[in-house]
Amino acid sequence: MAETLQKKLQGELEKYQQLQKDISKCMNARxxxxxxxxxxxxxxxxxxxxxxxxxxxxxxLIGxxxxxxxxxxxxxxxxxxxxYITGEM
Known part of the structure; x- marks a missing residue:
């Protein structure tokens, strides 16, 4: 039973890490x-x-x-x- 729970947690962790990567990609694109x-x-x-x-x-426009x-x-x-913008890019 503990082994099954461990596998479920591992699977959920992998999904979570993939979502974090996707969010990071979206933020960079934005x-x-x-x-x-x-x-x-x-x-x-x-x-x-x-x-x-x-x-x-x-x-x-100032304020x-x-x-x-x-x-x-x-x-x-x-x-x-x-x-400045050109330098930043």
Whole structure:
């Protein structure tokens, strides 16, 4: 009887370990997709800034408030963010 219980426990442990591996794979895939999404948003923001000239206003979201930002500063911020994301990948 103890041997049967031992085999059942071993089988359940193997199932549990397989589930942990599956969860780990899913989390890694999700993190990669989130990184790609962030990179795409950053790239899109950089492209949008290229369409603007110095007469346009640019705002940065800080908490619940939009704060006016200098165009050169906005481009530098987005550029740094792009470099950071590229470095992380």
């Amino acid at each position: 993190q990669k997709l989130e990184a790609q999404l962030t990179e795409q948003r950053c790239e899109r923001g950089f492209q949008e800034l290229d369409f603007l000239d110095s007469s346009n206003s640019v705002y940065k 619940p408030v939009l704060v006016k930002q200098d165009m050169d500063e906005a481009k530098a911020t987005v550029g740094k963010r792009r470099e």
